[in-house]
Amino acid sequence: MKYVKTALILAAICAVAAVVLATLNMVTEPAIEKYENQKVLSALESVSNGMDIGDMKTVDGDAYVQYLYPLTKNGKTGGYILGLSSIGYGGELGIIASFDTDGLVMNAILVSDSETPGVGKKAEAKGYMDKFIGTGSDSNPVPTSKSMLSDADAAAVSGATITYTGITKALKAGSAYVRSL
Numbered sequence: 001m002k003y004v005k006t007a008l009i010l011a012a013i014c015a016v017a018a019v020v021l022a023t024l025n026m027v028t029e030p031a032i033e034k035y036e037n038q039k040v041l042s043a044l045e046s047v048s049n050g051m052d053i054g055d056m057k058t059v060d061g062d063a064y065v066q067y068l069y070p071l072t073k074n075g076k077t078g079g080y081i082l083g084l085s086s087i088g089y090g091g092e093l094g095i096i097a098s099f100d101t102d103g104l105v106m107n108a109i110l111v112s113d114s115e116t117p118g119v120g121k122k123a124e125a126k127g128y129m130d131k132f133i134g135t136g137s138d139s140n141p142v143p144t145s146k147s148m149l150s151d152a153d154a155a156a157v158s159g160a161t162i163t164y165t166g167i168t169k170a171l172k173a174g175s176a177y178v179r180s181l
Helices: 002-047 120-124 128-132 151-156 161-180
Strands: 065-073 076-088 091-100 105-112
Touching (some): 065 161, 120 128
């Protein structure tokens, strides 16, 4: 009888906790979704280089490119924003990058990751992606190894090679994708 009473008390506590958590999730879910949408819109604006952003198109069958937005200026296509996905040390990396019509990187932002604080998280810092701007051509490829970087840039990615490699693979694939359009 003592065990039944204890089990009923524990079951009641679990039921109350489940109801509280479900209610909390219902209340916060719309705010979280709104925040995530605003974060993406802000990232799109920051990589658009002042061009008009067209409608999103889903990309199927590409390991790195998830979606694209055409960029226009004065009615002419000036480039594309790509949603890129790759793998870093901590798991999936989400990158939003803009490319001109020749596949050169115009701008890029790491928008989601689970990298190690103080090491791989450096890729979130303002200026980290600057080393990739203007790369993506045959004469100036996306730097996929530290030896292709200046000493200062190589030092900036030191200790975070897997994160750096994941970003470079995605940007290189994005550049190739845009050149194929």
